[in-house]
Structures are given as structure tokens and as C-alpha cells.
Amino acid sequence: xxxxxxxxxxxxxxxxxxxVTKSFPGVRALDGVVLGLRTGEVHVLLxxxxxxxxxxxxxxxxxxxxDEGRIVVDGQEVHIRSAQDAARLGIATIYQEFNLVPxxxxxxxxxxxxxxxxxxxxxxxxxxxxxxxGLLRRVRLDVSPDTxxxxxxxxxxxxxxxxxxxxxxxxxxxxxxxTAVLTSEEVETLFEIVRELRAxxxxxxxxxxxxxxxxxxxxRVTVLRDGRSVAEVPATTDEDELxxxxxxxxxxxxxxxxxxxxxxxxLLRVRGLTRKGAKAGPVFEGIDFEVxxxxxxxxxxxxxxxxxxVARAIFGVDRYDAGTVEIDGVQLARGDVRAAMRAGLGxxxxxxxxxxxxxxxxxxxxxTLARLDRDTRGGLVDRRGQRREAAxxxxxLKVRMSGLGQPARTLSGGNQQKIVIGKWLLAETRLLILxxxxxxxxxxxxxEIYRLVNELTAAGCAVLxxxxxxxxxxxxxxxxxxxxxxxxxxxxTAEEATQDAVMELALQSQDGVSSEGTxxxxxxxxxxxxxxxxxxxxxxxxxxxxxxxxxxxxTRATRATRATRATRAKSAKSAKSAKSAKSAKSxxxxxxxxxxxxxxVR
Amino acid sequence: xxxxxxxxxxxxxxxxxxxxRDGLGPWFSRAVLRNGPLGGLIALVVVMAVLSKDFxxxxxxLNVGVQASVTxxxxxxxxxxxxxxxxxxxxxSVAALSATVVAWAATGEGxxxxxxxxxxxxxxxxxxxxxxxxxxxxxxxxxxATLAMLSIGRGLALVLSGGSPIAFPGSVxxxxxxxxxxxPVPVLVMIAMGLAAALILARTYTGRAMFAIGGNEEAxxxxxxxxxxxxxxxxxxxxxFAAVAGIVLAARLTSAQPQxxxxxxxxxxxxxxxxxxxxxxxSGKASGTLIGALILAVLRNGLNLLSVSAFxxxxxxxxxxxxxxxxxxxxxxxxR
Numbered sequence: 018x019x020x021x022x023x024x025x026x027x028x029x030x031x032x033x034x035x036x037v038t039k040s041f042p043g044v045r046a047l048d049g050v051v052l053g054l055r056t057g058e059v060h061v062l063l064x065x066x067x068x069x070x071x072x073x074x075x076x077x078x079x080x081x082x083x084d085e086g087r088i089v090v091d092g093q094e095v096h097i098r099s100a101q102d103a104a105r106l107g108i109a110t111i112y113q114e115f116n117l118v119p120x121x122x123x124x125x126x127x128x129x130x131x132x133x134x135x136x137x138x139x140x141x142x143x144x145x146x147x148x149x150x151g152l153l154r155r156v157r158l159d160v161s162p163d164t165x166x167x168x169x170x171x172x173x174x175x176x177x178x179x180x181x182x183x184x185x186x187x188x189x190x191x192x193x194x195x196t197a198v199l200t201s202e203e204v205e206t207l208f209e210i211v212r213e214l215r216a217x218x219x220x221x222x223x224x225x226x227x228x229x230x231x232x233x234x235x236x237r238v239t240v241l242r243d244g245r246s247v248a249e250v251p252a253t254t255d256e257d258e259l260x261x262x263x264x265x266x267x268x269x270x271x272x273x274x275x276x277x278x279x280x281x282x283x284l285l286r287v288r289g290l291t292r293k294g295a296k297a298g299p300v301f302e303g304i305d306f307e308v309x310x311x312x313x314x315x316x317x318x319x320x321x322x323x324x325x326x327v328a329r330a331i332f333g334v335d336r337y338d339a340g341t342v343e344i345d346g347v348q349l350a351r352g353d354v355r356a357a358m359r360a361g362l363g364x365x366x367x368x369x370x371x372x373x374x375x376x377x378x379x380x381x382x383x384x385t386l387a388r389l390d391r392d393t394r395g396g397l398v399d400r401r402g403q404r405r406e407a408a409x410x411x412x413x414l415k416v417r418m419s420g421l422g423q424p425a426r427t428l429s430g431g432n433q434q435k436i437v438i439g440k441w442l443l444a445e446t447r448l449l450i451l452x453x454x455x456x457x458x459x460x461x462x463x464x465e466i467y468r469l470v471n472e473l474t475a476a477g478c479a480v481l482x483x484x485x486x487x488x489x490x491x492x493x494x495x496x497x498x499x500x501x502x503x504x505x506x507x508x509x510t511a512e513e514a515t516q517d518a519v520m521e522l523a524l525q526s527q528d529g530v531s532s533e534g535t536x537x538x539x540x541x542x543x544x545x546x547x548x549x550x551x552x553x554x555x556x557x558x559x560x561x562x563x564x565x566x567x568x569x570x571x572t573r574a575t576r577a578t579r580a581t582r583a584t585r586a587k588s589a590k591s592a593k594s595a596k597s598a599k600s601a602k603s604x605x606x607x608x609x610x611x612x613x614x615x616x617x618v619r
Numbered sequence: 620x621x622x623x624x625x626x627x628x629x630x631x632x633x634x635x636x637x638x639x640r641d642g643l644g645p646w647f648s649r650a651v652l653r654n655g656p657l658g659g660l661i662a663l664v665v666v667m668a669v670l671s672k673d674f675x676x677x678x679x680x681l682n683v684g685v686q687a688s689v690t691x692x693x694x695x696x697x698x699x700x701x702x703x704x705x706x707x708x709x710x711x712s713v714a715a716l717s718a719t720v721v722a723w724a725a726t727g728e729g730x731x732x733x734x735x736x737x738x739x740x741x742x743x744x745x746x747x748x749x750x751x752x753x754x755x756x757x758x759x760x761x762x763x764a765t766l767a768m769l770s771i772g773r774g775l776a777l778v779l780s781g782g783s784p785i786a787f788p789g790s791v792x793x794x795x796x797x798x799x800x801x802x803p804v805p806v807l808v809m810i811a812m813g814l815a816a817a818l819i820l821a822r823t824y825t826g827r828a829m830f831a832i833g834g835n836e837e838a839x840x841x842x843x844x845x846x847x848x849x850x851x852x853x854x855x856x857x858x859x860f861a862a863v864a865g866i867v868l869a870a871r872l873t874s875a876q877p878q879x880x881x882x883x884x885x886x887x888x889x890x891x892x893x894x895x896x897x898x899x900x901x902s903g904k905a906s907g908t909l910i911g912a913l914i915l916a917v918l919r920n921g922l923n924l925l926s927v928s929a930f931x932x933x934x935x936x937x938x939x940x941x942x943x944x945x946x947x948x949x950x951x952x953x954x955r
Contacts, residue, residue: 389831
């Protein structure tokens, strides 16, 4: 235990976990863990998956009881035997998996089981709605209390959970990776709420895998490793040190991307992909891009920008209304997953448990699921061959398991993700779409997944990576596409891609878009097109890469708003020309024309 | 700091999801829980053997087999559906319809017997395909689609037969006889269908797809399983098995009765569930289903030998179903 800050706000000790030990059959999940929480403090709990964080918070919320050690609240030893006990002590927990009833409204969920009553004992809807509205204002969630929870996206569900915890007037608030599903903007809102709570004297135990959040929000950090609390350090400790404490060794590079010297032939080409929404505009519109062999292309943007929807459309899960998807120049049928797979596509979905895995099936069955056809000969599945393949890929991915017969449910998040990726390796995928590949995964497993991405691209495969984790996008991508409100807002090379540049594009609103914005096309200087001809170099010279001047933008004629914005983002060269290729030919000046021709060459 | 330690910690967290289990004599409960349905069957046989000296004799045991056969064959078909997280309520009706079609074609229309049998099997498959199409393409809940088929199948059987039994062709009726004067053919058919079901579940594309679809339909779809077409095949298989069961039943009775096999779908579902399959899909075995059907048959047979009234038998069967599934739930929870 080193370096406890003396100036921790509040200071009165609210909660103390003293030497708590907990064993499960065959394993010691917690071993003498020590943790102190003061009023008005954000105490970060840091550790790899499996380090014991979940067990510890389950102990505080009444799901487990310690074998040894004491839990002290307000100086008195307590025994938390149930969720009710925890609630009575003022301990509220927000789990990663939400405890909301999809069919009920937001207000009903907030007051589930403790609805305000009228004199007759009926639910007092008016009071409930009013109080719910107040809570929603506190978390800055702009939805009606009457909205069914099923209609909310994952980020808003998180906010509802937080509102629910607020309604309990908790003194100790435990948040298990609350930022994992939020965009940076939402994270900022969450932080404001957390800071308000801290100022009002609530003690907060905050679990996160995002190290940069620790300095921004935390006061103290307790690091768990293999069930032991190995250190308590101030939140100002630098990231490398935190990683070292967490994994017990140095991780050489967090993002070990090895970029190819020159990307290969185009593998995936998406043109004019459009899906009309049921209401409020298209889901995505005019999506144009390509991915070349050996490349990692990042797809950044806010949650709800349409990234996942584009990925699903490309993979044939959802239909689209216009546009084409080509693999090796051959057009894919719409809405046909099997055709996409035959062409060499694979999708690691955002929702690992809901869409990636058959949780109760064995690892072998999960790993071989995508190649079931291939393993079927003469009507029978070659189970022995499958076992061999599964064992080989599990070994290659270093999956930590007791055996291939183990159900996928019992693996940690990182190992589960390895299984999903392994499934596509066995299906001989050439273009792997990764949707939030490292969400909720610890640093060690993340790096292993990144290494795998390197292996794949080195072998001539390509990766399209959707991620809301900006450092990851920037660290691993060779090019970054940014989506905003269903459109491609721009494309950045690895050198141009900075947090600011990406965010500028991601926050781009549609106000400047007129009729001409129907089709978008990354300008050809981006690395994808670079292999071709002198045309692109002409274009490059006209819109100088590093020139932030408005001049270069204005030569690009009419598309003022977008181009200016993009220039401000130091990414003029990759801003979309926001003009359909057809009209461009006739109206643009020579530079632009050559640019468009360059893009046609692609 | 090693991989082993981390694995251990990870499993610790996983184990931690189950509530702390104490109480219940741990040795006893583990013995019962681990062996599941087979242990239940053995215990039941022992109890019956002790209570009735007539139970444990060869002839009676073969009787039990015959009594189990129709339920078991139906239940094998239903296993496919339940493993894929569906349900098939129509199997009793489809069995009666198929048998009626065989008798009508052979006895009434004078078609060759083998044609009549093929026709009967085809009718079973067709009924399954319709249910499957309603579920897969019409997006009806399986409960509703097969409830409709339950009514349609029974109705068609009544229409075709005019409501009265039709004599079954003699050559097919040997399916209800015994070989060498002692080995009942229905038991052989049951074993053959059981082996076929086991093979389908374990080793065919459709079988493996059943587990994936039942475990997580969306994950199966995103892994390239053609979920809709598989569902067609699954319900068609259930219909085929129902047709075979109907023909065996009619052979035993030597006539196709439009009112036969009423309520058998519930016995079949009970057998599947007693055998350890989960109604929420993703798990199930042909051997478990066979054991489930045998448990029901042993119970009926034993209670008959003990001259327990048919009314009380129903109560006992209900209790056994509840107990079996309760034990299975406990077993699953402790396995987590």
C-alpha cells in the first residue's frame, strides 16, 4: 500500500473491506483484499478480467459472502446477505449487464417494486412520472419517462440504470465499467454526473478498463491482481505504471500495429450503400469505401452514426436499399450471409454474448460453427476433424480453457472474444469485420487480439474495425473512416488521424449538406488509392496535406461548409468531396476532375 | 503470475455466478444430480421390482418396451424441435393422420401397400413442412403453428375416415407383431428410430445446426447457418417420425383410428424434457429422450400391476414430470 493521498476529498471513511477472502471450489477468487472508500471519493478498481473485481463487488452487493475478513460500513462491521441488505446500507450497484425490463417504460423501470402509491394503494402514475422526469434530467437523458425501455439504445439504458441508482439515494455507488458502451461525449456527461455525486459526498467505486479515465475522474486506485489487492496508488499515477501493476509485467506496446509497406489489391469495395430508415432519415446513405488486402481500416464515429448497420449490411445480415458490395470485384447478393461468407467475409459482432456465441454450447461447437458446411461430407459432420481444427485454433489464440468441451459461457470476456475470432479463422475469412472487438476486455487480451490482427493482415487478409475506443482506432488503423449521422464524414490516413481530427468529423452535423451531398467519396489521395497513377498525385498537390488554409478548400468550389470544417480538422485531403461523381465530371475544375477520375480508377 | 493462476481466477468468477450451495446431503444430491434421468429410471425399476413381483419378468419388460415405443418414436422427432428451441404440438394428430392415410390408400383405394406406406410417410413430412414454413417464413410462434396443425391433422384424419376406424393392411400389421414369437417389432422400430435420431443429432449438418439455433439463433444466423431452411427440415423430420409412430400404433391395433394418439404430443414432450432437454433449446439427447419415454412407460406399467387407478396414475405422472425437471434444473444450476 503506497502513496495514499492525504488530500482525498471528504475524508471520513465510509466503507472498508478488510482482508476479505473468498474461495470457490478449486480456486481462491479473493485473497486478503483490502479496500477503503471515503465519502466524496471516486475510487477506481483496476484489474484484468478474472482478477476478482466482480467477486468483490458481488460481495458488496450481497450476492456472495466472504469466507474471511470483514466489511465495515460507517465504522461498524456489517454482514451483507442479500441485495436488500445492501440497499439498506445505501450501497447501489450498476452492473455491466442491465437489470431493466424491456417491456416497461422508463418511469416504471426506475420505480420497479417501489412505485409511489395513491391513497387507494394504486400506482400513482403522475407522481412516478414527475419523479422520473426529475431523475432523467439529473442524468441529462432526453427521453420521456413514458418511453418503453426496449426502444432505448445501449448508452441510454446505461443512463437509465444510473438514474435508478440515483433514485435509491445511494451513499456508496458501485459502477462496473459504466463507460464501456458510451461514446466520448456520453462519457463526459457521465463524468459530470459522477463529479456531482462526489461533491455531494457519495463514495463511488468505479471499475474501468480505460486507463485514461482514471486520471480524469478518479482519486485513488486499487489494483487487483489474481485475487489480491496489489497496490493502492493515487489516480495521478501514469498509465504505464498502472498497466505494470495490473498485469505484473511490462506490456511493451499497447498498440503493436505493424503497418504494411504497400497495401495490396482491393478486397472489399462498397459503393453508394444506402438504407432508408423507417423514420427520421436514412440509417446510412451513400457509403463508399474500399478495403485492400493487408490493411486495417478503422471505422470511427459516435454510437448511432450507423457504423454497425453498415457492417451488418455488408455482411448480408440486414438488407439495404441501394448500392453495391463487391469482393474481389464480384458483387455480393443482398441480405445473404452465406454468400458473404463464401466470398470470404466474417463478422465479429458488437454483442459478443447475444450474437457472437452460443453460450451453452462447447468451445468446439462454437469454433467450428461457421464451417459446418465445409466439415460435412456425405451427409455426416466430421467431428474428429472439427476437434482437431478447434484444438489447433484454440492453441494458436492461446485461449485459456479447461478443454474444448467447456461451455463458452464459462470463459472470461477476452477468451470469449478469442473464440468468436477463432470461428472466423477456421472459416478461412479473408476480410474480417470487427465490431467493438475489445469492449470490456482487459489489456492483456486486447494486445493478443491486436497481435492477431497483425498476423491476419500480414497473411494478406484485411480487417475493417469498428470501434468507439479512439486510442484503439488510432493505434491500430492504417486508415480511418469516420461516420456521422449515417454518412461517411471523411477519411484520414494514419498520420492525419488524431483524436481531434476524428472527433471533428464524427461530430459533423448535417446542416451544411444540400442536395449535392447525396453521394460521398473519399478523395483519392488516401492511402487506398495511392497505388495508382499520377492523377492522384496531381490532386494531392492541389489540396496540400498539411495546409489548413481556406484557400485550398475554396479552390474546391462550392462545398463550403463541409470542406471548411474538414480543413479545420486538418484533414482537407480526406474530406469527402460531397458531390456525386456524375455531376462532378461536368462541373469541377481540372484538379477535382482528375481527382474524381482517380477515384473512378479505384 | 502465470496462465494457470489466471484461468483459475477466471473460473472462480464464473463459478461465483451460482448462488452458494450448501444444505441437502451433498453426497446424495450429487449422486442423483449427476446421473440424472438414467439414475431415475434405475431407481424407478428397483422400486417397481420391490413392490410387484410380476414387474421384473421378461415378458412384462418387453411389454414396457412396446408401451414405450410409440411415445419414444414421437419423442425422438419432438427432440429435434425442442433442441432447436421450438415446440411441436401436432405430432399426435399427424401420427393419426398418417396412419389413416396408409389404411385409406391400401384398404380403401386398393393401392399397393408400399405405395400406401410411402404416402403415409409423405403426409407426415408434408405436415411438418407446413408447420415449419409457418414458423420459419410466416414467423408464427411454434406453439401456434403446431397447435393449428394439431387441429388440421386430426380434422383431416376424421374427414378421410368418415370418423370410423379403417382396417390396416395385413402386411403392415406385422409391424405390431413379434419376431420369433417373443421379440416385439415396435421395440425394434423404436431402437432403429432412436439410433437414427442419435445420428442425426450428433453427426449431421441439420443436427448440429439444431443445437446452434436452439442455443442462440442470432449467432447461428451470423455464422452462416441457413436458419429458415433448417427449421423446415427440423419440423419435417418431426412429421416423419410422427408418421412412423402412427403406423406402428395402427399396426399394433391392426386398424387406423382417426381418434388414436390423442394427447400423445404431451407424453412426447414430457419424455423429451424428462430426458434432460431444455425447453429453451440448445440441449437434448436421443438417449435421454428414450430414457424419458421408458420412465413414463415403467411408471404406467408398474402402477397398473399395483392396480393403482388410472386416475391416480395421471397424478403420479404429473409428479414425476415436475420432479424430473426440478432435478434437472438443480443439476444445471450446480454445473454453472
